[in-house]
Amino acid sequence: MTKNTLLELAKENAQNKQIEIIAKLENRPLEFIKSQLTKGEIVIMTRSNKPPLGIGTGLTTKINANIGTSSDCVHPKEEIEKAEIAEKYGADTISDLSMGGNIDQIRHEILKVTNSPLTTVPIYQAVAEKGAFKDVKLDDILGIIQKQINQGISSVVIHAGFTKKMLEELRDVGRIMGMVSKGGALTAAWMIEHETENPMLENFDEILGLLYDHDVVLSLGNTMRSGCIHDITDGPQVGEVKLNKKLAMRANKLGVQVIVEGMGGHVQPAEIPGFVKHYKKVTGNRPLFVAGPLPIDVAVGYDHIAASVGGAMASGAGADYLCYITPAEHLNLPNINQVREGVVAFKIAAHIGDAIKYGPSERDRDLAEYRHKQDWDAQFSLALDGDRARELHPIDQKICTMCGRYCALRIMENYLKGENK
Numbered sequence: 001m002t003k004n005t006l007l008e009l010a011k012e013n014a015q016n017k018q019i020e021i022i023a024k025l026e027n028r029p030l031e032f033i034k035s036q037l038t039k040g041e042i043v044i045m046t047r048s049n050k051p052p053l054g055i056g057t058g059l060t061t062k063i064n065a066n067i068g069t070s071s072d073c074v075h076p077k078e079e080i081e082k083a084e085i086a087e088k089y090g091a092d093t094i095s096d097l098s099m100g101g102n103i104d105q106i107r108h109e110i111l112k113v114t115n116s117p118l119t120t121v122p123i124y125q126a127v128a129e130k131g132a133f134k135d136v137k138l139d140d141i142l143g144i145i146q147k148q149i150n151q152g153i154s155s156v157v158i159h160a161g162f163t164k165k166m167l168e169e170l171r172d173v174g175r176i177m178g179m180v181s182k183g184g185a186l187t188a189a190w191m192i193e194h195e196t197e198n199p200m201l202e203n204f205d206e207i208l209g210l211l212y213d214h215d216v217v218l219s220l221g222n223t224m225r226s227g228c229i230h231d232i233t234d235g236p237q238v239g240e241v242k243l244n245k246k247l248a249m250r251a252n253k254l255g256v257q258v259i260v261e262g263m264g265g266h267v268q269p270a271e272i273p274g275f276v277k278h279y280k281k282v283t284g285n286r287p288l289f290v291a292g293p294l295p296i297d298v299a300v301g302y303d304h305i306a307a308s309v310g311g312a313m314a315s316g317a318g319a320d321y322l323c324y325i326t327p328a329e330h331l332n333l334p335n336i337n338q339v340r341e342g343v344v345a346f347k348i349a350a351h352i353g354d355a356i357k358y359g360p361s362e363r364d365r366d367l368a369e370y371r372h373k374q375d376w377d378a379q380f381s382l383a384l385d386g387d388r389a390r391e392l393h394p395i396d397q398k399i400c401t402m403c404g405r406y407c408a409l410r411i412m413e414n415y416l417k418g419e420n421k
């Protein structure tokens, strides 16, 4: 039970180890971190006895990997291995979206093998355990939020930013893809079954109370996001971002840290930078979490590549936190290797985004110097996926065989050093 959340401690200018760690990790002044926390422009996710993680305006871009069983694919061991692989290849956070098998046990195992902050979407477990929307009671949802918090999660996603009226409007806007947010669709189905307003919205303060007690970060879900690039901005989308802004302000006022999900899933590429800037402005610069976004719809089987291009553009324009997409997106629950591919694609996106936001990194410079010297080990140690580089360049191979003895670097080396004059 916390007496003060990190947001409140920052406001009081109190000394706090977690805040100090973030300042060090992000290489930013302590006062900057406190000021951003106070304004709600960054959040710090924590887990008992694990390193904290900062996300938001002025910090490096972070990435999230979704894992977890589905109703039709229940292989707990594989999901736990996916969590380890995601963390190994650089996921900053992991979301356990399990909806099949012994969900509590799966989460317990994931927490055991990882150090990263863990996020859940409580409505998933509520629906999975009851089996039918009509059987889920409000107390079931609140009970699951509390149970997940007690297990030690760092953040929860709640789809509170849409109303019954927005749902009705959605019928008439003429989208191709309708609603593509699973958490949003589960919440909406519950509302339709019970013929009621959004329970997350109506009981928002009660949910905030549960989160406050353990300083769990609230992520406001993006129910009305577009599911294809031809589904352009419409009333429900605009309505949700405005309501999410109000909810974010309310949460911050009560001491709860907030991330706003927005802008994703599928957005025409020319619109991405403008959309990101608009979302940041509307939400008062709160940490912006974006799924993808996918800038085209035809990269089926390669959606991790398409989405990483969209993610790099979004991050460069100011998005703070990217949710990875794997090659299996829209096709299957990803396997372990596809989780790795998705994570690395999004590490690349985040790194490009940060190069746009903050300029090229020392790491890029150092790698170039090692590449020029053909110091393979040093080069691979700086690569975003050094294992992949090693797979492509066998250990006993001294040169790069692309041009072999006609390597441009070697041919021109002496001349450029001035030794052939």
Ligand code: SF4
Residues within 6 Å of the ligand: 400, 401, 402, 403, 404, 406, 407, 408, 409, 410
């Ligand atoms: S110039 Fe050719 S051989 Fe030399 S490092 Fe580049 S690709 Fe490889």
